[in-house]
Amino acid sequence: MADAIEAIRNWVIGGKRKEAVEEARRALAAGVDASAIMKDGLIAAMSEVGRRYSSGEFFLPQMMIAARAMTEVIPVLKPHLAGEAAAKRGKAVIGTVAGDFHDIGKNIVKMMLEGAGYDVVDLGVDVGPEKFVEAVQKEAPNFVLMSALITLTMESMRRTIDALDAAGVRTGLRVGVGGAPLTQKFADEIGADFYGEDAYACVQTCNRLLH
Numbered sequence: 001m002a003d004a005i006e007a008i009r010n011w012v013i014g015g016k017r018k019e020a021v022e023e024a025r026r027a028l029a030a031g032v033d034a035s036a037i038m039k040d041g042l043i044a045a046m047s048e049v050g051r052r053y054s055s056g057e058f059f060l061p062q063m064m065i066a067a068r069a070m071t072e073v074i075p076v077l078k079p080h081l082a083g084e085a086a087a088k089r090g091k092a093v094i095g096t097v098a099g100d101f102h103d104i105g106k107n108i109v110k111m112m113l114e115g116a117g118y119d120v121v122d123l124g125v126d127v128g129p130e131k132f133v134e135a136v137q138k139e140a141p142n143f144v145l146m147s148a149l150i151t152l153t154m155e156s157m158r159r160t161i162d163a164l165d166a167a168g169v170r171t172g173l174r175v176g177v178g179g180a181p182l183t184q185k186f187a188d189e190i191g192a193d194f195y196g197e198d199a200y201a202c203v204q205t206c207n208r209l210l211h
């Protein structure tokens with residue numbers, strides 16, 4: 001079981017998408033838990049890729065092919081992660097903030113929320129404050145969820161929260177933030193309602209806040 005997860009992790013790090021997908025299918029068929037593949041296989045692979053990029057062992061093309069391999073394994077896991085499709089719970093608007101094109105984490109959060117019964121309106125990547133405000137006015141969601149992976153783009157979260165406040169749409173709306181460089185401290189500083197370390201924490205917090 002640990003071997004299968006390690007193999008998936010290594011295929012993803014090496015950008016071998018066909019092998020990663022096949023290994024994931026085999027592991028699932030053998031009864032390996034999909035969330036363990038997600039956490040210890042895929043997410044761990046991306047941490048290692050980030051480490052190698054920082055240390056100069058990897059360059060952008062290697063980071064890109066690893067990301068593509070990860071993106072292809074996710075749909076294989078999806079049916080096994082969705083769990084009990086609960087009755088519709090609430091609505092969330094989600095996006096990666098302005099200046100930032102990383103969307104793997106955001107897509108996982110979206111997938112987990114949908115699996116837990118939420119309607120999720122996905123604004124995509126590079127989403128500016130105005131677009132978040134417009135979406136809130138149009139969709140009347142329970143949650144606005146913002147993702148950022150680059151330290152510099154975290155400031156877009158603050159601008160978006162300020163814009164939501166200025167537009168007077170914050171009542172009854174909970175703003176959640178996440179992404180690898182985020183911290184609870186930063187979330188508090190910018191006036192977010194919550195920070196989530198991972199997609200599981202995000203779903204749990206949304207469930208708690210709705211009740």
Ligand code: B12
Nearest residue numbers: 050101102103104105147150151178179180196198199202
């Ligand atoms: C894959 C990757 C890429 C891919 C992105 C593919 C894609 N479609 O997303 C590619 C190769 C395209 C890329 C490009 C770039 N990247 Co990049 N990338 C990464 C890498 C290796 C992994 C990110 C990832 O997908 N992680 C896996 C996911 C699952 O984790 P996650 O996003 O954190 O999400 C989880 C949680 O954080 C949480 N979460 C996420 N969002 C939310 C939202 C809410 C509301 C909540 C509650 C929770 C939550 O739940 C998720 C699942 O559990 C990171 C390294 C790292 N360690 O993060 C660098 C990294 C983020 N990239 C970096 C850089 C510099 C870049 C580039 C600028 C490189 C360049 N020179 O062009 C460009 C950015 C262009 C842009 N403007 O966006 C730097 C950022 C440095 C910094 N301090 O700001 C990093 C840290 C690499 C490094 N070590 O230097 N990148």
